[in-house]
Amino acid sequence: MGSIALPLAKTISPERTVPVDFDALFLAHYQSVFRLAYRLAGTREAAEDLAQETFLRLHRSPTIWQDQGDVRSNPVKDRRVAAWLYRVATNLAYNYVRGRGRQKRREDASIGVMSAVDPADLAERTETRLAVRQALATLPERQVQLLLLRHAGLSYKELAEALDVAPGSVGTLLARAEAAFEKAYSRNSPGGEHDKPVGRDGEGA
């Protein structure tokens, strides 16, 4: 019995790809991705960078969007691409936010508000936004993604697919994430202006 080191020889690359109009995908999904990234990042500039990076990842992962022919004629596939983009965008945005110092985040959050067109309740909004973002930043990434993606309108089935969880567990995970958010938010803004439901404490189901 001789011994041989296993070669790194997985040369099989079955991905036979069909050219797809990447630009069409970009145009179709850009604003949703930007909006999603903005929620966490809080500044236009950062959200634009994050969106660019998200599409770069897509561009480099042709198997996500190239294997089924023209994606524009395939709404199912298109939803899947969207879910993939949302997941990557929220992942990048989450890492971005977590990677920044508290101070920096505060600074950016204020700058973010400067571009908002809502001068009436500017100060209050700034504070609220900051509190929401800070609360999100203390949650585990999966919970943040779940909350963001649910809010972006993904169905339970799509959420399950995008986040790689069992479809039957989405309700539980969502309830848990919302409970965690409530807890973190209350901690961050003791006199918060949200209507907080009064009731039993706890982490959910």
Added chain:
Amino acid sequence: MNQHYDKRLLRACLDGELLPAEMAQVTSHLEVCAHCRETLAQLRGRANMVSTGMEDLEFRGNMPKPEQALARFRAEIPATESHSFRWEDLQRRIRMSGRNLISPRWRPLTAAVTAVVLVAILFSIVPVREAAADFLSLFRVRKFAVIPLDQGQMDRLESLARQAEGAFGEPQIVREEGPEQVVSGAIEAAGLAGYPVRSPGRLPEGTRLEKIVVRSGPAMHFEFDRQALATVLQAAGASTDGLPQTESIAFDVDVANAVLQQYQFASAQSRFSQLEFMQVPSPQVDLPAGIDPIALAKTGFLFLGMPAEDAERMANSIDWTSTLVIPLPTEAGSAREVSVDGVTGLLVEDVDSALRSSAVLWERDGILYFMSGTNLDQKLLLDAADSLQ
């Protein structure tokens, strides 16, 4: 009904994500159950709170124009990005070659891996004729060998692998691979892995360890019918020289614990630079007595179009008992030897340098190391690789 509904159902009920029958049941239950109504109200309160919070975070300025964003995207991405598809694929493949052995996808890949173990050990080796000469002088009896592959040769290999897929059965799992275990750091990882786990001592400022995981690899026993294998080889127009004469050919593969570390940081290249670092004790494949790697290799080289004399020379030039063979599509990347971690390693670079993707592989004291960087200057990558402690 005395039982209460759990939050899963009630939460799904709020979103209208129940089947009509479930919905009807829950609704009628709610009419008579104050407890569940209260739970539902609590869930609704929280959901509304999150919803309001999300609304607050909504972007309210002028939306960036997708067309402008696309123009920027195109300006920042070189037109040759198409190469990066291949590069990414390759990078993933190299990275996965270690990880594949320990991934849950192992079994679906079995047939392909089987082909790899049996045939592609030697058949993945492709000569680009001119390159072969350089290659011989560069990599004679090294721990790693790169075999450049052109597209035509890639195609031939793929077709061979496809033919081989049906010919072999499932391996017998001697030991299951373990789950991915997230650990807190190198010390805990070492405790699980059973060998000292090394981490880069020098990393760019602001680097964050995203995660460190340990995963135990499987042990497998393969048994093949010589006749089936010979048929595949003959159908592919390859010789069966080098196969043992015994009726069945058995292989044993054993993969130890792998440790994977992921780092993220902002660099001069990008805010999203990433470094991945894997270490795993060299997986071992026990070959049956009577198999002749050199003869098989020669067969492989001939199959891929190499002149007999070169095939012979090449097959003999590689120490098949200690060489990790990496097929490298010439369109995707180039490789060169580098000095790293006190030994000679292999630096594989993307052909499109603008993407700044590169990977370095080496072996030291029985451990294989693979470190790859994305959006990362090569110097930083090598510096990190040189600073293991």
